[in-house]
Amino acid sequence: MKLGLFSVTLRYLVLTACTLLLGGVESPSFADGTTDGIKIVGVTKPAHDVKLGFPIDGVIAEIYVSEGDRVEKGQPLARLDDELQKLETEKRKVIWQDRSKLISEEHKLKIINSLLTSARKLYRDSGAVSAEEVKKLEIQQANVSGSLDTLKSNKKKEQLEYEIARAILDKHVLKSPIDGVVTEVHVDRGEWIRTGTTAIRVVDRSKVFLEMNVEESLARRLRVGSQLDIHSGEMVLKSKGKVVYVSPVADRASSLVRVKVVFENNGEMIPGKTAFVLIPSE
Known part of the structure; x- marks a missing residue:
């Protein structure tokens, strides 16, 4: 009997923790006192976030970019000594x-x-x-x-x-595989770098994913292709989000279902922050 009660309590604690950390569900009340639906919170991530390294060992001869620089696909970022x-x-x-x-x-x-x-x-x-x-x-x-x-x-x-x-x-020249912004530079000229070591990180935040973990009952109401408003604080973003993935299985520990929504980011959202969508109450 005690073992069964402990198992139920543990499952409740895990479910609660995952909901808070990975995405919460609540019925929000707004300034006018109305409740517009069920609020599902998630974390935003850039659609493309690449950590780049050289495919061969060598000595850094040139670094062509700095953190904050905008780069285009195919643009050289750094070069190894290639004489x-x-x-x-x-x-x-x-x-x-x-x-x-x-x-x-x-x-x-x-x-x-x-x-x-x-x-x-x-x-x-x-x-x-x-x-x-x-x-x-x-x-x-x-x-x-x-x-x-x-x-x-x-x-x-x-x-x-x-x-x-x-x-x-x-292969002595490291090129950007995407359009984006240089967010990290980990090497200096004259430094020896090994194959696969991260040298430069490039992020494209023009398109952002909102990843959420939701209860199964809510996940069943979401369909790939569905469009949802994206909320950040009290602001509704200009671009609507599109559901691109609903996991066919629930997480064993939390019983939550992973959902991904993609939206165009016009500079309104800094990836890494939380955001939420509203699902109309039944």
Whole structure:
């Protein structure tokens, strides 16, 4: 009996704590004393919040941005020391573009083909050229043709090696994957940085998610695509929110259902703050 009472009490405490921390539910009274619906509180988060690092180890050579700078997708943010990789890439390019041997073999094959055609005609028409001489020319043709095929294959490999070197060179530059604002810079020039270490954080707050945890009975009344007013304090934001996700399962500990609402942010909301929506009372 005591164990059952303890279990019920614990479940109530967990449910209450999660409601307060992750999103609350209440029936608000406004200045005029009216109750417009059930208030569901949640936390706002930027739709895009990326922590960026280099995919290779290296020494920071340049930092192109500062905290607070607006950046565009694809804009360089920082660069690793890349002098050695530049030289390697240039070397691979020179090797790939060197076609002197290929041109020489193509010219040699053209001459041998011409000689072989003439020799075959002389052998067939007058016997002025022996069969052995024709055979030697055919062997030369096969050798040069094989050498030419090898050179062409090597050129393809050299092109791939150049493209790999160029791709590695590109990895020395950290670029923003989104339009947004630089909110954190964790590195300095001359600093060694390891693969995957966060160097710069970029946030796009033009679109914001409101994440809420609601009781199952309320979650059943929300549908993906539904539009709701977003409230911040006593202010109603200009852009309506759109329900984009209603979890198909409830949290085991709290029995609450996770709901996400997205809305366009015209500078009215600083992500990280709480906001709420109202669901009409039945």
